[in-house]
Amino acid sequence: MQGGRDRPPVLAFSTEGGSVERLSSGSPFEPVVGYSRAVRAGSVIEIAGTVATDENGNAVAVGDPFRPTRFILAKILAYVAKAGGKPEDVVRTRMFVTDISKWKEIGKAHGEVFGNIRPVTTMVEVKALISSEYLVEIEATAIVE
Numbered sequence: 001m002q003g004g005r006d007r008p009p010v011l012a013f014s015t016e017g018g019s020v021e022r023l024s025s026g027s028p029f030e031p032v033v034g035y036s037r038a039v040r041a042g043s044v045i046e047i048a049g050t051v052a053t054d055e056n057g058n059a060v061a062v063g064d065p066f067r068p069t070r071f072i073l074a075k076i077l078a079y080v081a082k083a084g085g086k087p088e089d090v091v092r093t094r095m096f097v098t099d100i101s102k103w104k105e106i107g108k109a110h111g112e113v114f115g116n117i118r119p120v121t122t123m124v125e126v127k128a129l130i131s132s133e134y135l136v137e138i139e140a141t142a143i144v145e
Helices: 029-033 066-082 100-114
Strands: 010-015 018-023 038-041 044-050 090-097 120-125 136-143
Touching: 038 066, 044 066, 066 090, 066 100, 066 136, 090 100, 100 120
Parallel strands: 090 120
Antiparallel strands: 010 018, 018 038, 038 044, 044 136, 090 136
């Protein structure tokens, strides 16, 4: 199921106590791996691990930890909005980084976006991400009323 650039497909499922909406980015990896870019279940929005990939599938600002982090966070907030939330609804972020020595640049980008919101966050170093071009992968949780 492919969606347009402005509105990814939404798959809605009824569950006991509410519905679950699954939003797709249109990535060819989603059906292969079996995941959604974002899922809203009741008041909870979960955003899948997100890397700095542009609309053409190219890595953004390779080698720079700051700009890709900002790019990822903008992408995450766009999906929070598509699922009915706003930046202030984000309660948790998880940052996976391939070089923890770059934490200040990554943290600065996160602080520019979430400095006033201040969600709970975790930053951990991992051995590798899906491509060596990516230095950062971030996932998020939002709770909406």
